[in-house]
Amino acid sequence: MRVLAAMSGGVDSAVAAARLVAAGHDVTGVHLALSRTPLAYREGSRGCCSLEDSFDARRAADRLGIPFYVWDFSQRFAEEVIHPFIDEYRAGRTPNPCLRCNERIKFAAVLERGMDLGFDAVATGHYARLDATGDLTRMYRAIDPGKDQSYVLAVLNQDQLSHCLFPLGDSLKTDVRAEAARLGLSVADKPDSYDICFIPDGDTPGWLTDQLGEQTGEFRDETGTVVGHHDGYHHFTIGQRRGLHLGTPAADGRPRYVLDIEPVSNTVTVGPGEDLEVHHLEAIRPVWCSAAPGASWRGQVQVRAHGTPVGCRVQIAPGGVRIDLETSLRGVAPGQAAVLYDGDLVIGSATICGTDRAGTDIAHAGQPGVDGALR
CATH class of the missing domain: 3.40.50.620 (HUPs)
Structure with a gap:
């Protein structure tokens, strides 16, 4: 061959x-x-x-x-x-x-x-x-x-x-x-590569600033109160804790995390870690590695490259899938891939476009405007 x-x-x-x-x-x-x-x-x-x-x-x-x-x-x-x-x-x-x-x-x-x-x-x-x-x-x-x-x-x-x-x-x-x-290959002890290949110094926020520029925005808590300022929402991702540099500490003294990002207003919402708990996912543009599954089935979903898979029920809908989690996940962001498994078998993948936290309605933060997307 x-x-x-x-x-x-x-x-x-x-x-x-x-x-x-x-x-x-x-x-x-x-x-x-x-x-x-x-x-x-x-x-x-x-x-x-x-x-x-x-x-x-x-x-x-x-x-x-x-x-x-x-x-x-x-x-x-x-x-x-x-x-x-x-x-x-x-x-x-x-x-x-x-x-x-x-x-x-x-x-x-x-x-x-x-x-x-x-x-x-x-x-x-x-x-x-x-x-x-x-x-x-x-x-x-x-x-x-x-x-x-x-x-x-x-x-x-x-x-x-x-x-x-x-x-x-x-x-x-x-x-x-x-x-x-x-085999005498000179790369036998060469370190594995990591991070993003086109950002070789690993400074993703700095690289994004070069591409998108800086623009002062606000940190707000769950009540809408301004608790700090930042140099651009693109410096942050949902679930992030480090590097927030908030000017106003939480009333209970507990750490705060990024809960939501609003590009239009350049606002980053922060709050307690438990508010990151996700129970349901919606995802678009599915790709089936194996034969397309039935309209509803049970398996596992993984949302990060080295994340822990959790049990889930998957419902297929026009243009996407809804994933009901058996165990909640934290810090899931729109744009991440939801990869579906049946044990070790890879079923397919889809792009996360919305999450449901603690029983709230599905929030389509920054959802792509594509035909057939779940709404």
């Missing part, structure tokens, strides 16, 4: 490519250049798209004896990932750019070009498991719970999954590093 191995420059993608070579596949390595002006060197273990990473990927490909290319996807990455990320924050939502990158770049743009060039599949170093039975390709959580990446892959549809390979899904990360060392 002709396989296009996406090589980020890290240990995981290098070992994934090595396993495919060992299995006898015709493997070609490709590194994605996602920035026109990449930093020459990574800052610590932040980011994954620097020049240093491309050099590491090339060295790994040379060690494996496979062809290697760099594909420039910087313009498409800016249009499909960076600009929507800014727009989501401008609207008061909290996006996950890794999901969008997987959906639009790594498993759409790369697959599209790879298929056009005659490749049979695209392989990555993501930790998830695939099972192709009959006409259906099912995705499951990885064996290593600490490295499971099914959450950020849950935006993939059946057509994409049927042309994907995840060689590391059955492995522990410690074993992958040991394998890299045995």
Whole structure:
């Protein structure tokens, strides 16, 4: 099988490519250049798209004896990932750019070009498991719970999954590093990347300020009383506690959290932690990794990449889903992904557009104005 191995420059993608070579596949390595002006060197273990990473990927490909290319996807990455990320924050939502990158770049743009060039599949170093039975390709959580990446892959549809390979899904990360060392790969001890690749210094608020500017706004408590001022609502996300610098302490002395963000008035509402308790979610734009489920069913939902899944009842509606939680969650923000599971099986994902706290009506904070959205 002709396989296009996406090589980020890290240990995981290098070992994934090595396993495919060992299995006898015709493997070609490709590194994605996602920035026109990449930093020459990574800052610590932040980011994954620097020049240093491309050099590491090339060295790994040379060690494996496979062809290697760099594909420039910087313009498409800016249009499909960076600009929507800014727009989501401008609207008061909290996006996950890794999901969008997987959906639009790594498993759409790369697959599209790879298929056009005659490749049979695209392989990555993501930790998830695939099972192709009959006409259906099912995705499951990885064996290593600490490295499971099914959450950020849950935006993939059946057509994409049927042309994907995840060689590391059955492995522990410690074993992958040991394998890299045995193969003589220079990235064996390279730190994992984290944070947002196009914000390599990790200062997301500062980067957003450069994009959106500063504008003084108000902190208000649940009664509408002004309790402080800030330099822009985009500095905050629902559930945040640190960095508020409120001028007026709570009457009971307890810490306060961000409860709501109103972009139009540049107002951030703060209050006690218990007011963050969420019992119901509404989400739009569902993508079903496995076959579309029935109109109502029970499973689990996860709202963060390394969050704890909770039991739920899911009701399918035109344009979206309603999710009733068996155990409340805290600090869920519009724009986050709700990924649905049946045990280890990934059912699909949808974008959260509203939450119901402590029995209140669904609040569509910063809801996208899209056709078919739940209202």
